Amino acid sequence: MDGFAVLDTLFNGERSLQLWFGLFVVTGIVAGLVTGFFKSRKIQPKGFKWHRFRMEGLYGVINVAISGTIIAWSTGWLQDNSMIVIDPAPVNWWMVAVEYIAYFFLFDTWFYWLHRWMHKEPIYTYVHKLHHLSTSPNLLTTISVNPLESLINGGFVPIFLTCATLLALPISEQAMFLIGPTNIIMGLYVHSGYEFLPRWWNKSWATKWFITATFHDQHHKYFNYNFGGYMTIWDYMCGTKRKKYEVDFEKVAVRNAKPASAPSEGAQV
Numbered sequence: 001m002d003g004f005a006v007l008d009t010l011f012n013g014e015r016s017l018q019l020w021f022g023l024f025v026v027t028g029i030v031a032g033l034v035t036g037f038f039k040s041r042k043i044q045p046k047g048f049k050w051h052r053f054r055m056e057g058l059y060g061v062i063n064v065a066i067s068g069t070i071i072a073w074s075t076g077w078l079q080d081n082s083m084i085v086i087d088p089a090p091v092n093w094w095m096v097a098v099e100y101i102a103y104f105f106l107f108d109t110w111f112y113w114l115h116r117w118m119h120k121e122p123i124y125t126y127v128h129k130l131h132h133l134s135t136s137p138n139l140l141t142t143i144s145v146n147p148l149e150s151l152i153n154g155g156f157v158p159i160f161l162t163c164a165t166l167l168a169l170p171i172s173e174q175a176m177f178l179i180g181p182t183n184i185i186m187g188l189y190v191h192s193g194y195e196f197l198p199r200w201w202n203k204s205w206a207t208k209w210f211i212t213a214t215f216h217d218q219h220h221k222y223f224n225y226n227f228g229g230y231m232t233i234w235d236y237m238c239g240t241k242r243k244k245y246e247v248d249f250e251k252v253a254v255r256n257a258k259p260a261s262a263p264s265e266g267a268q269v
Helices: 002-011 016-035 050-080 093-117 123-132 147-154 156-166 173-190 213-222 233-238 245-253
Strands: none
Touching: 050 147, 050 156, 093 147, 093 156, 093 173, 093 233, 123 147, 147 156, 173 213, 213 245
């Protein structure tokens, strides 16, 4: 029975997708380490600093404790008072897609314009500067943020859900299964310090509008460019995209395709 129970968990039930996704991630990490993929795809090969990493960990703990508590409490209060309603009923896949796309574009707009605002003094000094102490991002950079900035960015989800509820268009539970992980995965990816996307990404009309780790990494390195959160659309429209972004992206994306004996061009990035 134990064997059948394990098989049932792996191939059926609510946890099967989570287990397979976890296995996929672990396999990818191991393969990346063994093949040297991670080493070749480091955006700033000499950018990592242990002292900065330790400080980011400290700032991250403080930030999560404060902003996480406030956002969780306020979201719970809004739900208790029926100002946020999550629709538990099954909905058609196209409705889930519409809700998710609406969130995706609205958050990107919210993030872009408030991000640019946070680069203005005195807001920059008191709110955003802490995050920019990290000029070569890593995973901890994601949460190494002033709690005020976390409230500005993280507060979008309860605002989005409240507006949808007040408009009598409550977001479905299925869409929330996508929205929650998107926040986490995108935040970790763009701050990872590694570029995982293929070299053709910025050459395809269908994909060039979605940001890459290199895109956001350059925001930390060069400061006044690449403000988008999920997409590059606003940066293209407003002229804030760094001109050498595509060139630098390709330099990183082709490194692992070069022979081991070839001169390394990664140091130029």
